[in-house]
Amino acid sequence: MSDNHNQHHIVPLSTYYTIFLALMVGTALTWWVATIDLGAMNNVIMLTIAVTKATLVVLFFMHVKYSSKLIWLAVGGSIFFLLILIVLTLNDYMARGWYTFG
Amino acid sequence: MPTNTYLNAATTLKSWLLTRDHKRIALMYIAGITFFFGIGGFFAALIRLELVTPAGDLLTDETYNKVFTMHGVMMVFFVLIPLIPASLGNFLLPLMLGTKDVAFPKLNLLSFYVYLFGSLFTLYAIVAGGLDTGWTFYTPFSTVASTSAVVPAALGIFINGFSSILTGLNFMVTIHKMRAPGLTWFRLPLFVWALYATSLIQVLGTPVVAITIVLVAAERIFGFGLFNPAVGGDPVLFQHLFWFYSHPAVYIMILPAMGVVSEVIAGMARKQIFGYSFVAFSSLGIAIVGFLVWGHHMFVAGQSIYSALVFSVLTFIVAIPSAVKVFNWTATMYKGSISWQTPMIYVAGFIGLFAIGGLTGLFLAAMGLDIHVTDTYFIVAHFHYVMVGGAIMGYMAGIHYWWPKITGRMYNEFLGKVSAAIVFIGFNLTFFPQFIAGYAGMPRRYHAYADAYQVWNVLSSAGASILAVGFTMPLLYLAWSLKNGEIAGDNPWGAVGLEWNTTSPPPTENFHTQPIVTWDAYEYPTPVEGHVV
Amino acid sequence: MRSGTVFFPEVASTMAARVDQLYLFLVGLTAFFTILIFTMFVVFMVKYRRREPNSIGARIHGGMILEVTWSVIPLLIVLGLFVWSAQIFFAFARPPAETLNVYAVGKQWMWKFQHMDGQREINELHVPVGRSVKMIMTSEDVLHDLFFPAFRVKADVIPGRYTHMWFEATKAGTYPLYCAEYCGTKHSGMIGQVVVMEPDDYQAWLTAGAQEGSLASAGEKLFQDLACNTCHRPDAQGRGPVLHNIYGKTVALQSGENVVVDEAYIRESILRPAAKVSAGFQPTMPSFQGLVSEEGVMELIEYVKSLQGPTANQAVRPTTSGPAPNENTPSQAPPTRN
Amino acid sequence: MSNGAAVAHDAHAHHPALAHHFESLDAQKEASVLGMWLFLVTEILFFGGALTAYMIYRTWYPDAFAVASSEIAILPGAINTAVLILSSLTMALAVHAAQTGERGKILVFIAITMVLGAAFLGIKAYEYHEKYVEGHIPGLGLPFRFEEEYYRPAQIFFSIYFVLTGLHALHMIIGLGIMTWMLVLTRKGVITPEYYAPIEISGLYWHFVDIVWIFLFPLLYLIGRHVHHVG
Numbered sequence A: 001m002s003d004n005h006n007q008h009h010i011v012p013l014s015t016y017y018t019i020f021l022a023l024m025v026g027t028a029l030t031w032w033v034a035t036i037d038l039g040a041m042n043n044v045i046m047l048t049i050a051v052t053k054a055t056l057v058v059l060f061f062m063h064v065k066y067s068s069k070l071i072w073l074a075v076g077g078s079i080f081f082l083l084i085l086i087v088l089t090l091n092d093y094m095a096r097g098w099y100t101f102g
Numbered sequence B: 001m002p003t004n005t006y007l008n009a010a011t012t013l014k015s016w017l018l019t020r021d022h023k024r025i026a027l028m029y030i031a032g033i034t035f036f037f038g039i040g041g042f043f044a045a046l047i048r049l050e051l052v053t054p055a056g057d058l059l060t061d062e063t064y065n066k067v068f069t070m071h072g073v074m075m076v077f078f079v080l081i082p083l084i085p086a087s088l089g090n091f092l093l094p095l096m097l098g099t100k101d102v103a104f105p106k107l108n109l110l111s112f113y114v115y116l117f118g119s120l121f122t123l124y125a126i127v128a129g130g131l132d133t134g135w136t137f138y139t140p141f142s143t144v145a146s147t148s149a150v151v152p153a154a155l156g157i158f159i160n161g162f163s164s165i166l167t168g169l170n171f172m173v174t175i176h177k178m179r180a181p182g183l184t185w186f187r188l189p190l191f192v193w194a195l196y197a198t199s200l201i202q203v204l205g206t207p208v209v210a211i212t213i214v215l216v217a218a219e220r221i222f223g224f225g226l227f228n229p230a231v232g233g234d235p236v237l238f239q240h241l242f243w244f245y246s247h248p249a250v251y252i253m254i255l256p257a258m259g260v261v262s263e264v265i266a267g268m269a270r271k272q273i274f275g276y277s278f279v280a281f282s283s284l285g286i287a288i289v290g291f292l293v294w295g296h297h298m299f300v301a302g303q304s305i306y307s308a309l310v311f312s313v314l315t316f317i318v319a320i321p322s323a324v325k326v327f328n329w330t331a332t333m334y335k336g337s338i339s340w341q342t343p344m345i346y347v348a349g350f351i352g353l354f355a356i357g358g359l360t361g362l363f364l365a366a367m368g369l370d371i372h373v374t375d376t377y378f379i380v381a382h383f384h385y386v387m388v389g390g391a392i393m394g395y396m397a398g399i400h401y402w403w404p405k406i407t408g409r410m411y412n413e414f415l416g417k418v419s420a421a422i423v424f425i426g427f428n429l430t431f432f433p434q435f436i437a438g439y440a441g442m443p444r445r446y447h448a449y450a451d452a453y454q455v456w457n458v459l460s461s462a463g464a465s466i467l468a469v470g471f472t473m474p475l476l477y478l479a480w481s482l483k484n485g486e487i488a489g490d491n492p493w494g495a496v497g498l499e500w501n502t503t504s505p506p507p508t509e510n511f512h513t514q515p516i517v518t519w520d521a522y523e524y525p526t527p528v529e530g531h532v533v
Numbered sequence C: 001m002r003s004g005t006v007f008f009p010e011v012a013s014t015m016a017a018r019v020d021q022l023y024l025f026l027v028g029l030t031a032f033f034t035i036l037i038f039t040m041f042v043v044f045m046v047k048y049r050r051r052e053p054n055s056i057g058a059r060i061h062g063g064m065i066l067e068v069t070w071s072v073i074p075l076l077i078v079l080g081l082f083v084w085s086a087q088i089f090f091a092f093a094r095p096p097a098e099t100l101n102v103y104a105v106g107k108q109w110m111w112k113f114q115h116m117d118g119q120r121e122i123n124e125l126h127v128p129v130g131r132s133v134k135m136i137m138t139s140e141d142v143l144h145d146l147f148f149p150a151f152r153v154k155a156d157v158i159p160g161r162y163t164h165m166w167f168e169a170t171k172a173g174t175y176p177l178y179c180a181e182y183c184g185t186k187h188s189g190m191i192g193q194v195v196v197m198e199p200d201d202y203q204a205w206l207t208a209g210a211q212e213g214s215l216a217s218a219g220e221k222l223f224q225d226l227a228c229n230t231c232h233r234p235d236a237q238g239r240g241p242v243l244h245n246i247y248g249k250t251v252a253l254q255s256g257e258n259v260v261v262d263e264a265y266i267r268e269s270i271l272r273p274a275a276k277v278s279a280g281f282q283p284t285m286p287s288f289q290g291l292v293s294e295e296g297v298m299e300l301i302e303y304v305k306s307l308q309g310p311t312a313n314q315a316v317r318p319t320t321s322g323p324a325p326n327e328n329t330p331s332q333a334p335p336t337r338n
Numbered sequence D: 001m002s003n004g005a006a007v008a009h010d011a012h013a014h015h016p017a018l019a020h021h022f023e024s025l026d027a028q029k030e031a032s033v034l035g036m037w038l039f040l041v042t043e044i045l046f047f048g049g050a051l052t053a054y055m056i057y058r059t060w061y062p063d064a065f066a067v068a069s070s071e072i073a074i075l076p077g078a079i080n081t082a083v084l085i086l087s088s089l090t091m092a093l094a095v096h097a098a099q100t101g102e103r104g105k106i107l108v109f110i111a112i113t114m115v116l117g118a119a120f121l122g123i124k125a126y127e128y129h130e131k132y133v134e135g136h137i138p139g140l141g142l143p144f145r146f147e148e149e150y151y152r153p154a155q156i157f158f159s160i161y162f163v164l165t166g167l168h169a170l171h172m173i174i175g176l177g178i179m180t181w182m183l184v185l186t187r188k189g190v191i192t193p194e195y196y197a198p199i200e201i202s203g204l205y206w207h208f209v210d211i212v213w214i215f216l217f218p219l220l221y222l223i224g225r226h227v228h229h230v231g
């Protein structure tokens, strides 16, 4: 973020190649994890890798690391509202079988 | 009249149809929305005619179901959601921001055509067999049982959704990036805050209803069974997805109207809005918390009672910012210099009717009571109070308030007041009895009903005919004023606000010089130069 | 038919008065705030109407004390309302321990009711005064909603699943019942009446109307007709588990989960046996989906429920003890669908 | 003052791509980037709705979903993941070339991106065909074949599978259209180091579609696989 017009930031090519490698490694890793049995941890690991990969793409390929706060807010905000949708819906399904108290 | 205006800049048909001027696009929206309001109103008239007698003898049950469905669909998706943002919002936002246009003028034109295309598509669905699912499209009725044109109608709504998204997106970028020099966030008119909050909902909510429609269509077209209990799907999941959008959507309808009310009160009382920042933030609060309450439509739908509990308490909380607004508006009136023009009469109507509509929302948020009133006419009354008494009244106030700016001419003040009074009376007569009928147990979406409810229905139908007169009058005298109205002058109300700092009607570029803002919103200098008392 | 005054439906259940109280309180609240605000607004309009063309309003920016006051007072009011309404809601959600169970099946466009003693009714429901009645409901096609205005209660009826509601009628009479969830062409024709009878009259009605015997005995017959008994035998020699005394127990599944045997579980076992296989058994039970109607399922359920008491060799199947089932909430989290 | 406005116009309006209502190309680009991001916000929630349905049914029918998803061959999905990630790289390189003004490189990288996108669709078509052959299409009146135990929930799984991958594929097709347009713009010389916003925001779109796939791959192909039919 050398100049104030942050949109002009040019990411060095080496960064792109590094990220690309990381993404490929992540993909291979996910596949490998899927084939071994770690119990419940399988899903956790696979999703963590997916989230990491997505974050890398967003930050570097999509230049969010070099962008204004507003863009960060847009990205964060959409994830927040998606979580609202998922959590409040899931909440219903999780709680349907609960016993009523009293 | 000024010689150089957006209206006479070019007069060919093409110059209208391909315009990128937000003001012309706004006018095209007004025309489109009025047309659909007429159609929706026509269906309303059929509903009320049918319900005069308990027997259900005017329409067949099948037709009746199609009629109220199309009434709801037209009014919600093609009238109320675009109503204020796309018309007054489009016209005023760049003016209020002191800029030449919205951020993406071509996109703005595109969203108009998307709107037109989507709504005409749904109109086509009426011809192609109608739609009988109710505006809520509940599964599995809509996916496996209905034999009407569900897919075309839903497709039209889907297409129309893009229009809403694009408008919201356009407005958000415009508000972030296009403010005149010196126009900081806390100098923005409250209408702009309201539009911003609305856009937020449009951008975050609409895609979810879009995917829901896709899933319903996939079920109908391909036979995929996502909501179908026969393959283990859950119909209630549809309701979650639907209301995730459609509850916030009711705030898409009311927030802009609240913005209009703030402007009109400030302008007509020539006074700073009491508690500016509370009113501004309550819009954002409603928009955001409004996403947490959708389950209140499903208290008896088979959702978990604990889930219901959470949704209920959040619903009660989302009522608070509305209360804050109402109190601040009332406080603003204190020691104002209040002009009794038509817009103000409509605002007074708005306050009374929205208070009733909103407070009856609390009846519904109260779970133990909602069990009895849900799916009865009590609900119908509640939402007409907020949607017609709130949103439409707000729009009527706004259209009268800015009519001189839009057209350069005044409407007929006397007729304006008379029709406002007619609307107010007709409205209450139409919908107040429905609260009573609803509590007495009359279910909604009933084509024939028990004799005991007839009193209320006759009153309601009588009211509706008065209401129709009240809504038709403005259409006539406003049209008449286009040619014959008195020349308005740039600032007939003697109000402040950038939109009053340019000619009426404004030039295509909005301002002859780029405004630089050094004052807060609603800062009234003395004396004020206005023509109207 | 009695439908109350034009303002109120008949007050005919133990809950109705509680609901009406909350309603009247809210009516008062609404009247109070609407009149308060509207009057103030109009009074200000008159009092501060513009007298000079050029005059402007007083310069007042706001006031923190007022803002806090008019946020906190409504907040307290609504929180109070929340607690009050939640109490009523939970009372509706929690049937008393002893209930008279009635099955209801919604179908485009009629209501079918089945009593434990075997009486079947269409669009008409007979219940006694002074006893808690629990409705166990499902739908054969789309969503419906059984609504008794006089009892202030309704609940959606959902295909593929049981929902419940309860009421205790307090006054003999005939009251309307409606379908309150839009269900297609004849939605407004899906109506009927509930006949509330004095206990003696109700007994008389029961005996007069008894045709095919109780639900459970009809179920027993079906159990034989469908050859369930070839696999489910009381002596643990069949291919399927012994069904005696399973109702209300928690049983272990192949997947390692436990599940409470309630109506929903039995229903699922009949229609989709493979979905939850009991531990120690092969999924050999065929599905009876399409072979038995919703009413038939209800009869079978009642039959299985009636299989109480000692049998030979009970200990063969693995059961685990768990909390007593509450029929109000069908079963554990995932199992709620069926 | 219309004179003054005209003067101001002259000062920086030499660039043909500058719209009349923007101060500068920078302001214009910031606006379009923000606009694109807001559009991606809507996309996130659009896919998010279907993902919610997926989550719900996955928690309802964990076994059936695990079994059903292990009916899908991993290899094509994994190749496709790699193909898309590579295309994201070439897209990023195209944007880089646009920033530095190397027109030839822009054309090459966009072309490669499009080839990779098309390859993705080709592999996807192959996978769909496999599903068709195996009788795993839960609709269209086709016979659905699945083991009895999971017959019904497997239909739900495959419905979600087709909705999600279908919508994703649709986004790819739209992306190919956008890229074609970008090729034209670049050829015409519209894209310069001062004005490359179109490439930049098309890139954002392309990367987003990639991200969707980054999630779809584990969610639809891999989760629960270790439990049943490992392979």
Ligand code: HEA
Pocket: B136, B250, B251, B253, B254, B296, B297, B298, B315, B316, B318, B319, B320, B322, B323, B324, B326, B354, B355, B356, B357, B358, B359, B361, B362, B364, B365, B366, B370, B373, B374, B375, B379, B382, B383, B386, B387, B390, B391, C033, C034, C037, C074, C075, C077, C078
């Ligand atoms: C413009 C549209 C609009 C608006 C603004 C609202 C606002 C509110 N709505 Fe409404 N609603 C609808 C449109 C709207 N609604 C529609 C269309 C339906 C039915 C859909 C269908 O099924 O077809 C519906 C249905 C509906 C239900 C579902 C009922 C059911 O189906 O069983 C509920 C339940 O909680 C509800 C609650 C509320 C609440 C609490 C508010 C609150 O936001 C209201 C807040 C306002 C106030 C509280 C009034 C102002 C404040 C004062 C005067 C001060 C005093 C205040 C206090 C003491 C708190 N609404």
Ligand code: HEA
Pocket: B034, B035, B036, B037, B038, B039, B040, B041, B042, B044, B045, B047, B048, B068, B069, B071, B072, B073, B075, B076, B079, B080, B133, B134, B135, B136, B380, B384, B387, B388, B392, B430, B444, B445, B446, B447, B460, B464, B467, B468, B471, B472, B475
């Ligand atoms: C914006 C929303 C909106 C508006 C404005 C209205 C307006 C009206 N509505 Fe409606 N209504 C809904 C939204 C709305 N409604 C919804 C969402 C439903 C639920 C649907 C469902 O259950 O699925 C519903 C349902 C509904 C019902 C319940 C039906 C049922 O459950 O069986 C009834 C019954 O009285 C009713 C009546 C009316 C009446 C009398 C008006 C009047 O206010 C209308 C007055 C207007 C006119 C009479 C037109 C005026 C004339 C002109 C403007 C001139 C003509 C112009 C041209 C030709 C260009 N509406």
Ligand code: CUA
Pocket: C106, C108, C109, C143, C144, C145, C179, C180, C181, C182, C183, C184, C187, C188, C190
């Ligand atoms: Cu059954 Cu409405």
Ligand SMILES: [Cu+2]
Pocket: B246, B247, B250, B294, B296, B297
């Ligand atoms: Cu709501």
